[in-house]
Amino acid sequence: MSDEFQRRMYDDLVWTWPLISDPSLAVEEVKLFSKLIKDRAARPVETLLHMGCGGGHMDFTFKEEFQLTGLDLSEGMLDHARALNPEVEYLIGDMRDARLGRTFDAVVVLDSISYMVSQKDLNAAFRTAWEHLKPGGVFLTYAEQDKETFEQNKTFARTGVDGDTSVTLIENDYDPDTEDTTMEYTLVYLIRREGEFSIEKEQHLMGLFPLKVWSRILRSVGFDVKRRKYNYSNEWVDLEYQLFICLKPDTSD
Numbered sequence: 001m002s003d004e005f006q007r008r009m010y011d012d013l014v015w016t017w018p019l020i021s022d023p024s025l026a027v028e029e030v031k032l033f034s035k036l037i038k039d040r041a042a043r044p045v046e047t048l049l050h051m052g053c054g055g056g057h058m059d060f061t062f063k064e065e066f067q068l069t070g071l072d073l074s075e076g077m078l079d080h081a082r083a084l085n086p087e088v089e090y091l092i093g094d095m096r097d098a099r100l101g102r103t104f105d106a107v108v109v110l111d112s113i114s115y116m117v118s119q120k121d122l123n124a125a126f127r128t129a130w131e132h133l134k135p136g137g138v139f140l141t142y143a144e145q146d147k148e149t150f151e152q153n154k155t156f157a158r159t160g161v162d163g164d165t166s167v168t169l170i171e172n173d174y175d176p177d178t179e180d181t182t183m184e185y186t187l188v189y190l191i192r193r194e195g196e197f198s199i200e201k202e203q204h205l206m207g208l209f210p211l212k213v214w215s216r217i218l219r220s221v222g223f224d225v226k227r228r229k230y231n232y233s234n235e236w237v238d239l240e241y242q243l244f245i246c247l248k249p250d251t252s253d
Contacts, residue, residue, distance in 0.1 A: 007202065007204055008200065008202040009187065009202060009204075010073070010074035010076055010077055011074075011076065013189065013200060013202070014074065014076035014077060014079075014080070016160075016167045016169070016189065016191070017054075017055045017077065017080050018055065018080060018084075018160075018162075019160030019161070019162055019165070019166075019167045020158055020159075020160045020167055020169045021054075021055055021057045021160075022057070022160070023056075023057040023058070023060035023061070023084065025057075026057055026058050026060070026061060027060075027061050029058075029232055030058050030061035030062055031061060032230075033062075033108065033110075033140055034061075034062065034065040034066070036138075036140060036243070036245050037106045037108075037138045037140055037245070040138045040226065040245045040247055041105065041106065041136060041137060041138045041247070042135075042136035042137075042247060042250060043105060043134060043135070043136035043137060043250075044105065045066065045105040045106050045137070045138070046066065046067055046105055047066060047067045047068075047069070047104040047105045047106070048062060048065075048066035048067070048068050048069070048104060048105065048106045048107070048108065049069050049070075049071065049100075049104040049106070049107045049108075049129075049132050050062060050068065050069070050070045050071065050107075050108050050109075050110075051071045051095040051098070051107065051108070051109045051112070051125070051128065051129065052071070052072060052073075052095050052109050052110065052111075052112025052113065052115075053070035053071060053072050053077075053078075053081060053090070053112075054072055054074070054077045054081070054111075054112060055077045055080035055081050055084070056070060056077075056080060056081025056082070056084045056085045056088070056090075057084070058110060059081060059084070059085050059088055060084055060085060062108075063085055063087065063088055066105075066106070068085075068088045068089070069088070069089045069090075069091065069100075069104070070085075070088055070089070070090045070091070071090075071091050071092075071093045071095065071098055071100075072090070072092065072093075072112075073092065073093070073094055075092060078090045078092060095109060095112070095113075095124075095125045095128050096116075096121060096124035096125055096128065097124065097128065098128055099128075099131065100132060102132070103131075103132055103133060103134045103137075104132055104133060104134065104137065105133075105134055105137045105138075106133070106137055106138045106139070106140070107129040107132055107133050107137070107138075107139045107140075108139070108140045108141065109125060109129065109139075109141045110141070110142065111142075111144050113125060113141050113142070113143075113144075113207075114144050114145065114185075114206040114207055115204070115205075115206065115207070116207045117181060117182045117205055117206065117207045118181060118207070119181070119209070119213060119217060121207065122207065122209070122213070122214070122217050123217050123220070123221065126139075126141075126217055126218055126221045126223070127221055129141075130221050130222060130223070130248060133248045134248070135248055135249065135250035135251065135252060136247070136248065136249075136250040137247075137248050138245060138246065138247055138248075139223060139244075139246040139248065140243065140244070140245050140246070141243075141244050141246075142230070142241050142242060142243045142244065143209070143211060143214055143241055143242045143244075144239070144241050145173065145183065145206065145207075145208050145241075146208070146209065146210065146211050146214075146241075146242060147208060147209060147210040147211075148210060148211060149240070150173070150175060150183070150208060151173065152173075152174065152175060153172065153173070153174055154172070154173045155170065155171065155172045155173075156170075156171055157169060157170045157171070158171075164192075164193070164194060164195070165191075165192065165193045165194070166191075166192045166193075167189055167190070167191050167192075168189070168190040169187060169188075169189055169190075170187070170188040170189075170190070171185070171186070171187055172185070172186045172187075172188075173185055174186065175208060181207055181208055181209055182205050182206065182207060182208060183205075183206050183207075183208040184203055184204070184205065184206070185203070185204040185205075185206045186201070186202070186203045186204075187201065187202050187203070187204070188200070188201050189201070211227070211242055214242075214244060215227065215244070218244060218246055222248065222249070223246035223247065223248060224246065224247040224248075224249055225244055225245075225246050226244070226245045226246070226247075227242055227243065227244055227245075228242070228243050228245070229241075229242060229243075230242070230243045
């Protein structure tokens, strides 16, 4: 996989994000996550750390429920997040090693957890969540893809329009080696802008693990793990994935 095709969504194509990620499409999903967090917590939940928050489209709803802090590696994405959610605190950092020097009532890592391509990466991200979580707090994450249910060459598309600019994004999942822990996520952009048409592409390397690996690593960090299936659909996609709602036990007694 050549470097020039990796993660352009966070670099020269970051401007397309608001067109292809309407925050209204995530409202019901985020409301469910918020309820699951509150129901599982053994403490009042007021503060939330969103690791890998991206352009802030999910924070648009999270901020209605929590005092929110967002963390992401991409300055371009954080610029979008700050524009969409000016009242939210956003910080740059890597979920594998960030240490903010404070703790929260809840921590979430959503689709960005897919960038953890090894068990070492997963462990590091889960450890970061643990270190930032108060006893009795909840860490919520999900396996957007897993070894058991992965669908080879799954492809779907979505389109966003703003004035004379339209972006159609075609997404494809492919696993070239079923023996390793990675898959390829390829994006093709059909861009019509100011009367001009262009095609852009990029490829991301994503993690792909058995569900038992997720559970094992979460438990090894110290979490009390509950897992449930979740079906998510909107006008572009129809997905089923596994949620992990994890409690940090309070051992102070």
